[in-house]
């Protein structure tokens with residue numbers, strides 16, 4: 469089952485998504501062999517790094533080092549970044565070298581930032597192993613780190629030479645992480661409409677590990693995100709549609725002190741947005757949202773947090789613009805499936821009600 473999308477960036481690159489992906493041939497068609505360093509994390513490395521290293525060596529690469537960072541968001545930090553770039557220097561990775569990031573969004577974001585800055589920029593290949601990384605974080609060129617002051621506050625734009633995802637890697641991904649990736653998939657399916665939306669019928673199969681359903685949904689997602697990003701590479705506005713469910717989602721995450729998985733916060737955020745969409749546009753998509761979330765194994769409510777804290781966090785969100793009026797939020801809502809509306813003004817009282825409806829007992 470060959471599957472690929474060509475992303476139209478300044479230097480176009482391919483996203484390959486296949487079961488039993490032949491990494492040797494995928495890499496060879498994108499990049500002449502040279503010196504590589506493989507970056508991975510402590511969960512993914514033991515499972516998949518040996519086969520990847522072997523494939524790279526078979527393709528003629530010299531793997532100068534394999535760097536394993538602790539699994540988890542905490543590795544998107546300045547101190548882990550320092551450790552990684554110093555390892556690259558110690559391994560003697562040259563300016564013409566290539567960094568391969570094997571892992572989820574954390575390894576991809578960290579690795580991309582390393583590649584964008586080590587020797588003012590080296591080549592970068594993403595080998596996404598989580599569903600979220602395959603459908604979301606490895607597309608769009610955003611890479612970066614967190615600071616104690618906030619998430620993703622340090623970063624860069626960097627397009628990879630290649631994104632190669634082996635669907636077999638998902639067999640070891642914990643089921644909960646599969647659902648978290650599906651939250652972004654169903655978000656994009658609702659925004660895109662058309663055949664992508666129809667194929668959301670395969671959510672339950674994808675969740676159960678059906679590789680054909682997974683491949684189809686991942687390719688739809690990559691194509692959709694790449695198309696949105698291509699029209700808005702530097703985030704002037706259009707890309708904001710990808711924030712569907714994220715305005716309240718981010719607020720919920722912050723109010724829960726980040727003790728709430730992003731995918732679950734976004735799931736609740738989308739349900740709240742569906743409620744607001746009904747109020748603003750009469751679009752009755754609430755049941756549809758509930759059915760899709762259930763099929764993806766996502767909760768319809770999040771554990772109760774203080775609503776006022778959610779609202780405060782939403783006001784502080786870095787994506788708010790200075791011109792926004794106090795006491796008003798800007799939402800991406802759905803006029804209908806496939807018809808996102810950006811910049812819809814939502815008052816505090818309306819937002820408070822929509823949030824209240826997705827808070828658990």
Ligand SMILES: NC(=O)c1ccc[n+]([C@@H]2O[C@H](COP(=O)([O-])OP(=O)(O)OC[C@H]3O[C@@H](n4cnc5c(N)ncnc54)[C@H](O)[C@@H]3O)[C@@H](O)[C@H]2O)c1
Pocket residue numbers: 509510511512515539540541544571572573574575577597598599600601604605606607608609610611620637638639640641642645648
């Ligand atoms: N750059 C972007 O545009 C963008 C977009 C969305 C999210 N992100 C970032 O992505 C990160 C979240 O990504 P994530 O959800 O992949 O988190 P993650 O990288 O922490 O992966 C989740 C967990 O699954 C494990 N894992 C990954 N693949 C596995 C596999 N095949 N088998 C077994 N375990 C596996 C990881 O080791 C980790 O423990 C966040 O930091 C977020 O900010 C970036």
Ligand SMILES: [Zn+2]
Pocket residue numbers: 652714730734
């Ligand atoms: Zn998200």
